[in-house]
Amino acid sequence: EPEVTQTPSHQVTQMGQEVILRCVPISNHLYFYWYRQILGQKVEFLVSFYNNEISEKSEIFDDQFSVERPDGSNFTLKIRSTKLEDSAMYFCASRSDRGTEAFFGQGTRLTVV
């Protein structure tokens, strides 16, 4: 069964460093999403991406965040200068244009020290 894959599963970075979280969505999907979950809290929407541009973003998704689809398979989330409060699980999801179901990857745990 097709699945969304995320790498790495866990990343530790120093405050102020740039990180790139990677996702490979399901191959025929056209809509891509990033969500975030701070430890012990709800999962929160960050951004949606369609047709090579951001279609919607939340207040959390400020100028330090960016997303990119650098080739036909990868979808990345970049955090330019990480802060301690960026420590969280980051989930990628994708959706086809034929339905409303979102398929989630298993997440990347980002720890900023």
Next chain:
Amino acid sequence: GIQVEQSPPDLILQEGANSTLRCNFSDSVNNLQWFHQNPWGQLINLFYIPSGTKQNGRLSATTVATERYSLLYISSSQTTDSGVYFCAVALNYQLIWGAGTKLIIKP
């Protein structure tokens, strides 16, 4: 925006017991999904169920869209069922998540 409430917030059961988790939402939706988050933080897709009933092994789910709630049933619980169960809903594709039900299954 849409509000999502899950109950109970915490549930401790003995292995072999059955459980029912509830998700209430405040508005009409075109998507409702249930997820299991394991102790390592990974999300596992359980059900896509904007309406109706589905079953997958010991798990089943029912959504009554007209009454704005969904139920997740777990039968014959196993210790591997432990974790947090999330309900998430969407009207325009962006998922809104509940706070989850933390389930602990004791051997």
